[in-house]
Amino acid sequence: MPCLQRFLPDTAPETLIAALEQDGGIVIEHLLTPDGLAQFRSQLQPLLDRSSPCQGDFYGYATRRISGLIERVPVTRELAIHPLILQVMDAFLLRGCREYQLNLTQAISIGPGEPRQFLHSDDLMFPGTAPGSEKMINCMYALDDFTEQNGATCVVPGSHRWPEPRDPKPEEVISAAMPAGSVLIYLGSLIHGGGANQSAQARTGVVISYNLGWLRQAENQYLAVSRELARTLPPRLQRLLGYFVHAPNLGSIDGRDPIELLRDQPPADALFREFLPEEIIQPLAEARAAALRID
Structure with missing residues (x-):
């Protein structure tokens, strides 16, 4: 039976990187502190309460999504530059670029009755290849306990190493159950999908993903984050939003950084x-x- 390896936040980055390389995904339990988790919930829930369900076969009809979290949910800003997470991103994404960037920030609340999402790999959104490198990596933070019953993310460990694309067999698909405050890190090439929610309550997670600095971002960070706010952010986060030039000469304005x-x-x-x-x-x-x- 396939499985994902699980770690605690004090695990050496090299160990996390090796496991992620092998399986395509890992779980770091309790990365968020109880206070950080409570902050996230309190800042995000009013936005979810005012939102409408998605309308699409891929995004679902009983699922609510909120993007632009750097602007709308302040606690996201610190999490996006978490030192341990960025060490893992460095190890993978700097193989294919000189500097990487934020790809997407999105809360996903899967409601009762939502079936399992179509299994897919996210890097299919980018045509072409990046030899020797992943094109993107996702971090899914659990704001609720993720269980098989309430729609924990489904993953197919090892699918990032398949020589040819194919549909996974049922026994290859597992549920990435994890306690609230934990994070599932998975490669853009890993087959995955939102799980079916067969419970009576919504389950909410937050995705923060990163991609190669010469690719288009899934979320337009220059519009999602106001320039007024961007001016106040830490320099590392400013650069992750895309305020940098990826050599040679990608992203300049009037010949300037x-x-x-x-x-x-x-x-x-x-x-x-x-x-x-x-x-x-x-x-x-x-x-x-x-x-x-x-x-």
């Missing part, structure tokens, strides 16, 4: 800068010098 827009007094000069990887700066300089000699 977009993070300059968040400063109270941006530089007055009008220089059009280059944002180049270190390894090509010297060869370019030598090529230019050679061209000048020829001329």
Whole structure:
């Protein structure tokens, strides 16, 4: 019977990374403190109460979703830059980019009667490949106890290593049950889906996902987070929102790093800068010098 390995927050990052590499998903139990969990619930619940159920065969008809959590749910801001989580992201995503970014922040509350979601892998939203690297990684935080009965996320351990796409067999699909305050980290290439809620209560989780810095974000962070708020955020979170240039020259504005827009007094000069990887700066300089000699 397949299973996911479970850890506590004091586990060495190297151990988490090895397990995630092997199975495609891991559970870290009780990553959120009781106070942090209570804060999350109190800030999020009023938004869920005012929301309407989704209307679609993929998102469901008894499921409520709230996005833009960096703006709307302040406790999300600290969680998005949790040191242990970012160490895991570094190990996987920096294989395929120079800097990664927030892909999505979304609360998902699966209501009673919702059937199991279509099993899928999230990286299918990005056409093409990123050889040697994952394109994205998800972190699903349980705000309620996740059980097989109430719709815990279903995963197919090891499916990220399948040589060819196929439908999983029933015995390969497991329920990632975990206590409230825990997090399920799973690779974008892992087959998964929201579980069927056969209980009388909704179950709520929050997804914070990250992707390669040269890909389009699933959630438009520049509109989801007001510039007024972005100016007040920690520099690490500003960059995760996308306020950086991914070398070479992806994401600049008027030849500038977009993070300059968040400063109270941006530089007055009008220089059009280059944002180049270190390894090509010297060869370019030598090529230019050679061209000048020829001329």
